[in-house]
Amino acid sequence: xxxxxxxxxxxxxxxxxxxxxxxxxxxxxxxxxxxxxxxxxxxxxxxxxxxxxxxxxxxxxxxxxxxxxxxxxxxxxxxxxxxxxxxxxxxxxxxxxxxxxxxxxxxxxxxxxxxxxxxxxxxxxxxxxxxxxxxxxxxxxxxxxxxxxxxxxxxxxxxxx
Numbered sequence: 001x002x003x004x005x006x007x008x009x010x011x012x013x014x015x016x017x018x019x020x021x022x023x024x025x026x027x028x029x030x031x032x033x034x035x036x037x038x039x040x041x042x043x044x045x046x047x048x049x050x051x052x053x054x055x056x057x058x059x060x061x062x063x064x065x066x067x068x069x070x071x072x073x074x075x076x077x078x079x080x081x082x083x084x085x086x087x088x089x090x091x092x093x094x095x096x097x098x099x100x101x102x103x104x105x106x107x108x109x110x111x112x113x114x115x116x117x118x119x120x121x122x123x124x125x126x127x128x129x130x131x132x133x134x135x136x137x138x139x140x141x142x143x144x145x146x147x148x149x150x151x152x153x154x155x156x157x158x159x160x161x
Contacts, residue, residue: 007043026159034112040053049125050126052122053119056082056120066134068101068103068124068131070127074122075093075100075123082112085108086108130142140152140153
């Protein structure tokens with residue numbers, strides 16, 4: 001296969017784990033230690049949406065409780081039992097179940113409150129100029145013009161890295 005040619009298919013479990021487990025600054029970064037992501041869309045050159053194969057080890061969380069202002073998200077549980085936590089409730093999701101989160105919708109996160117791994121697909125669009133808000137944490141994320149996330153305290157003060 002030439003360097004410029006993208007593959008037509010791959011074994012998702014053979015795609016390397018994302019090198020950096022999280023973009024969050026501390027003290028939030030270390031809370032993602034029980035989450036592993038394989039970025040599935042990039043090897044195919046996908047740019048309009050992202051797809052991750054994500055594994056949550058027991059006690060792991062998918063992200064901080066959050067919502068996006070412009071980007072939609074969708075999850076599909078492949079293995080295990082996850083707890084979907086929103087601002088208002090907790091719901092159990094088992095293999096074969098799915099959930100979607102429109103932009104400006106309910107804040108959400110997945111928890112693994114079991115003794116077995118949870119594996120799920122995470123799909124989201126890449127609409128530019130997105131902002132993520134975190135109702136339970138002193139954190140705000142805004143995308144710069146290159147699509148990179150810039151994290152600040154809610155009052156706009158930058159985190160020291």
